[in-house]
Amino acid sequence: MKSIFQKSNFPEAPGGNLYEWKSAETAFEIPKEGLFAIKITASAKNAEQNRSKDDDDLRVALDGFDFGKYGQNREGSWKGFNVSSSWNGATLKGGTKTVYFFVNLEKGRHVLQFFADETPILKSIEIFEIISYSFELYGLRPPERLKSARIGIPWLSFVFLGTPSKNITLGVATKSAKTKGGTDGDNLKVIINGRIFPNIQAPASDKYKNFYFSGDLKEFNVLSVIDEQMAKPLAFENAVELWYDEEPEITDLKVRFFSQKELLEKYDLNDMIPWISAEILAMALILENQGKIYSAEFLRHSMGKNPEAKIYGPDDPIARKIKADPAYRKILEKLKEKIKGGNLEGEIWPDDFKGDPGMKGEINFSSFDLDGAIHGTKKIEYSARKQGNDGFEVHLTIFDIYDFEREILPGILQDRKGFVLQSAVNWLDRLEALEIIHNFEIEIRLTENIHVQ
Numbered sequence: 001m002k003s004i005f006q007k008s009n010f011p012e013a014p015g016g017n018l019y020e021w022k023s024a025e026t027a028f029e030i031p032k033e034g035l036f037a038i039k040i041t042a043s044a045k046n047a048e049q050n051r052s053k054d055d056d057d058l059r060v061a062l063d064g065f066d067f068g069k070y071g072q073n074r075e076g077s078w079k080g081f082n083v084s085s086s087w088n089g090a091t092l093k094g095g096t097k098t099v100y101f102f103v104n105l106e107k108g109r110h111v112l113q114f115f116a117d118e119t120p121i122l123k124s125i126e127i128f129e130i131i132s133y134s135f136e137l138y139g140l141r142p143p144e145r146l147k148s149a150r151i152g153i154p155w156l157s158f159v160f161l162g163t164p165s166k167n168i169t170l171g172v173a174t175k176s177a178k179t180k181g182g183t184d185g186d187n188l189k190v191i192i193n194g195r196i197f198p199n200i201q202a203p204a205s206d207k208y209k210n211f212y213f214s215g216d217l218k219e220f221n222v223l224s225v226i227d228e229q230m231a232k233p234l235a236f237e238n239a240v241e242l243w244y245d246e247e248p249e250i251t252d253l254k255v256r257f258f259s260q261k262e263l264l265e266k267y268d269l270n271d272m273i274p275w276i277s278a279e280i281l282a283m284a285l286i287l288e289n290q291g292k293i294y295s296a297e298f299l300r301h302s303m304g305k306n307p308e309a310k311i312y313g314p315d316d317p318i319a320r321k322i323k324a325d326p327a328y329r330k331i332l333e334k335l336k337e338k339i340k341g342g343n344l345e346g347e348i349w350p351d352d353f354k355g356d357p358g359m360k361g362e363i364n365f366s367s368f369d370l371d372g373a374i375h376g377t378k379k380i381e382y383s384a385r386k387q388g389n390d391g392f393e394v395h396l397t398i399f400d401i402y403d404f405e406r407e408i409l410p411g412i413l414q415d416r417k418g419f420v421l422q423s424a425v426n427w428l429d430r431l432e433a434l435e436i437i438h439n440f441e442i443e444i445r446l447t448e449n450i451h452v453q
Contacts, residue, residue, distance in 0.1 A: 001037065001135055004030075005127040013119040017054070021114040024122050028112070030105045035130040035163060035257060038062070038101040038112070044089035044120040055089030057081040057117035060101075063110055064309075065441070067101065067159060069399065070237065070378040084157045084191065084239035087120055091154050096123065096143040099157040102135070102165075102255075106306065133166075133257040140250040150207070152189045152243030158255070160238040162439060166256040168225040168240060173249040174215030180246075185215035187245035190223060193238055197223070213248060220251075236401045236439050280437070287372060294318055295372030298402050298442075307440040310402075314447045322374070322398065322444060325367040330359055331380065331396075332450060339384050339392060339452050348380040374400050374442065390451050400442040 011023045030036065044056035059081055060067055068085035082088040087097055114122065128135075146153050158168070174186035190197040190212045201217045202208040213221050225240065242250075280303065288296035301307050312318050322328055334348055353359035363377035377400045384392040 001128040001130055003126060004036075004129055006125070008124040010122040013056075013116050013121070015119045016117075018117050019115070021058075021116045021122075024114040026112045026125055027109055028127060029109055030107055031129075033106050034104070035133070036103060036105050037128040037130060037135060038103065039098060039124075039126045039128065040101070040112075041096060041098045041123040041125075042087045042120055043094060043096040043123065044087045044092045045094045045118075046089045046092075049094050050089070050118060052118070054118050056092075056120040057086065057088055058120035058122065059086040059115050060099075061113040061115070062101070062103065062161075064113075065161075066115075067161070067237070070401070081117065084194075084241040085159045085237075088154070089118070089120070093146055093153065094144075095146050095153050095155075097154045097157065099159060100135075101159045101161065102130070102163045102257075103161045104163060130257065133259050135255040135257070137250065137253040140253070141247060142244045145247060148243075148245045150245065152187065152211070152245045154241065155244045156242045156250075158240045162236060164258055166226070166258050167254075168256075169252070169254045170223045170225070170242075171220070171251040171253070172213040172222075173220050173251050174213050174218075175247075176215040176219060179215070179219065184246055186213075186248040187211035187215065188213040188248040188250075189243035189245075191239075191241040191243070192225065211245065215246075215248070236403060292369040292372055294321075294369050294374075298373050302402055302437050302440065304438065307438050309441040309443060311443045311445075313445050316444075318370075318373070319444055319446055321367060321370055322365060322446065325365045325370060327359070327363060327365050330356065331363070332448070335382060335384075335394065335396075335448075336450060336452050338382075339394075339450075344384045344386075344392075346382060348382065350377070350379075374398070374444070376400065376403070387449070390453050392450050392452060394448045394450060396446045396448060398442075398444040398446070400444075402440050402442055 005028045007026055013021055013024070040060060042058050044058060046055050047053055050056065068081075068083040082090070085099055085101070087099075112125065140156070142153070142155055144153075170190070172188050174188065177183055177185040180186075187208070189210055196210050197212045199205070199208045199211055199214055199217065202214070208214045208217060212223060280299065284296040284299045287299065298310070301310065330353065331348065334352055338346060338348070348363075350359075350362050353363065354361040363380070365371070365374045365377070377398055379399050381397045381399070382394055384394045387393050
């Protein structure tokens with residue numbers, strides 16, 4: 001890989017509650033279109049270290065896209081904090097964490113924006129061009145040795161935005177307590193899209209189960225992660241996060257990316273490229289003739305090289321369609337439940353509906369036209385203001401990513417080998433490198449008046 005940009009010596013954070021850190025904003029130029037790694041190193045303190053009731057937090061946006069917006073964490077991830085792509089003082093405890101963001105970038109100017117809570121420290125930014133579809137690191141040790149209370153300290157994150165990796169190989173050396181002449185061996189936790197990879201030697205041990213690498217059990221080990229293991233629950237933004245305990249060493253880390261040729265071969269698309277765009281446009285026309293205006297509009301929009309986010313207000317017809325959908329009634333029930341519990345501001349996640357047999361842990365709108373336009377809603381943000389004795393005015397924002405994770409269109413697209421649409425759209429969701437179909441964000445803002453008793 002080749003370094004093309006470096007920056008350090010950032011100004012001190014001004015402090016305060018949930019603010020945009022304007023003076024840390026960083027613009028950079030990309031010399032040519034391609035795959036790049038953006039390396040950002042920062043640290044954050046917890047509330048005790050701040051001598052206050054609030055931790056330091058930091059997150060980043062690239063060209064208006066907020067990393068971690070759709071990431072969930074068992075301890076909460078309000079406003080994109082406390083996820084793999086951000087820095088959270090409660091877990092970092094004053095320590096340093098480095099995040100590598102893998103993104104495809106066009107030639108020209110790009111901007112990194114930072115959003116903070118309290119006073120995190122931004123240490124450095126470096127940008128690398130990925131050469132020959134390969135990224136490698138060697139001989140890494142934690143920058144500090146902090147007490148982790150046996151859960152670990154965040155150390156490194158690798159975030160993949162629409163860039164499927166072929167394989168990630170992680171070689172780790174960890175010493176046992178006996179080798180170190182102490183009472184605690186080295187450990188390393190691996191978290192992929194919020195899921196902890198368990199220790200395969202002691203999956204039931206309270207001490208070792210959450211550390212895939214443990215020196216007390218095996219002093220050198222290798223983990224190989226293939227692309228399919230990262231495909232769920234997210235397809236748009238995937239993340240691998242490493243937490244350390246004591247002093248593990250990453251002897252080597254290698255990420256292999258697909259070339260365009262490999263992607264074509266992997267998904268058997270070689271004989272489809274010449275005509276697939278025409279087929280997609282034909283589907284959009286059919287949808288439009290059926291009255292599915294938004295389904296057609298979004299499908300056409302996804303064919304643009306860099307489609308902008310679609311943002312709709314409370315008076316747009318799509319907002320009225322959503323309010324008439326059966327899923328919306330379930331959302332209002334969950335909203336009332338949260339407000340009744342004293343949460344006047346927060347988020348509603350698909351996981352909030354895990355116990356609902358009708359929702360099955362998802363937020364899907366299935367009404368006419370919505371079934372092909374809004375599918376697999378990522379989250380809903382809300383803010384409620386009390387009116388009268390039991391009334392509330394609520395502002396909601398529905399966040400969705402236009403992708404192709406489910407069959408959303410009539411099953412008319414078949415190649416000469418007879419595969420059905422569902423397979424095609426799932427493939428196309430992963431193939432941004434082909435520049436045929438691209439993901440984009442959708443925001444729908446609603447206003448609601450509800451009563452909570």
